[in-house]
Amino acid sequence: KAGVTQTPRYLIKTRGQQVTLSCSPISGHRSVSWYQQTPGQGLQFLFEYFSETQRNKGNFPGRFSGRQFSNSRSEMNVSTLELGDSALYLCASNTWTGTGSYNEQFFGPGTRLTVL
Amino acid sequence: AQSVAQPEDQVNVAEGNPLTVKCTYSVSGNPYLFWYVQYPNRGLQFLLKYITGDNLVKGSYGFEAEFNKSQTSFHLKKPSALVSDSALYFCAVRDTNRDDKIIFGKGTRLHILP
Numbered sequence: 021k022a023g024v025t026q027t028p029r030y031l032i033k034t035r036g037q038q039v040t041l042s043c044s045p046i047s048g049h050r051s052v053s054w055y056q057q058t059p060g061q062g063l064q065f066l067f068e069y070f071s072e073t074q075r076n077k078g079n080f081p082g083r084f085s086g087r088q089f090s091n092s093r094s095e096m097n098v099s100t101l102e103l104g105d106s107a108l109y110l111c112a113s114n115t116w117t118g119t120g121s122y123n124e125q126f127f128g129p130g131t132r133l134t135v136l
Numbered sequence: 137a138q139s140v141a142q143p144e145d146q147v148n149v150a151e152g153n154p155l156t157v158k159c160t161y162s163v164s165g166n167p168y169l170f171w172y173v174q175y176p177n178r179g180l181q182f183l184l185k186y187i188t189g190d191n192l193v194k195g196s197y198g199f200e201a202e203f204n205k206s207q208t209s210f211h212l213k214k215p216s217a218l219v220s221d222s223a224l225y226f227c228a229v230r231d232t233n234r235d236d237k238i239i240f241g242k243g244t245r246l247h248i249l250p
Contacts, residue, residue, distance in 0.1 A: 024179070053237070053238070055240070061242065062226070062240060062241060062242030062243050063180075063226060063240035063242075063243070064240075065237045065238070065239065065240075068237055076237040078237070110179055110180065112180075124182060124185070125170075125172075125180075125182065125238065126182070127172075127179035127180040127181070128179050129177075129178060129179045130179055
């Protein structure tokens with residue numbers, strides 16, 4: 021079974037630009053979560069999607085947005101980039117075992133975004 | 137609100153010695169607890185989880201963790217450290233009373249000294 025794919029792996033942008041990151045989850049998984057990882061803040065939750073619907077959202081400004089397609093692939097978009105957006109963006113492919121049950125997460129390798 | 141704390145930014149252990157990476161949590165209901173490991177330039181890898189049942193959970197690579205409800209802790213342990221265990225370790229929690237997201241700690245960097 022193929023793992024979680026994230027593209028691109030590395031990205032360099034300048035302030036004010038926008039960026040779109042892509043994540044393809046494990047086949048059969050319908051839920052995807054996005055995280056921002058920085059040395060100072062650790063992993064911070066961005067959003068979670070299940071069957072094209074956003075189920076949860078973290079405390080990030082509206083410049084951060086996401087969506088999920090019918091094939092479960094997900095994209096996140098950051099508009100008007102700031103220097104502080106430089107981070108590793110991780111996507112997780114989630115499994116669910118019934119209503120209210122835990123989810124197990126399988127992480128992709130991440131996209132390293134550098135904002136200059 | 138749920139939260140998770142890893143009080144140590146870095147832990148140094150000599151190879152062959154036991155290791156402990158600490159984690160405490162706060163949730164309103166019962167917790168689901170997780171440990172993940174991250175090696176350089178790679179994503180997170182799942183180590184183990186506590187959902188219910190036995191307080192001692194065994195996971196990958198010889199790691200185990202003990203759920204302590206009274207102390208709201210879920211410390212990661214290994215009886216004998218290997219140099220290859222050197223990595224960044226994350227504790228995570230989800231509140232089962234809420235249909236909520238998984239929250240991660242800030243991570244603890246583990247250095248195993250040869």
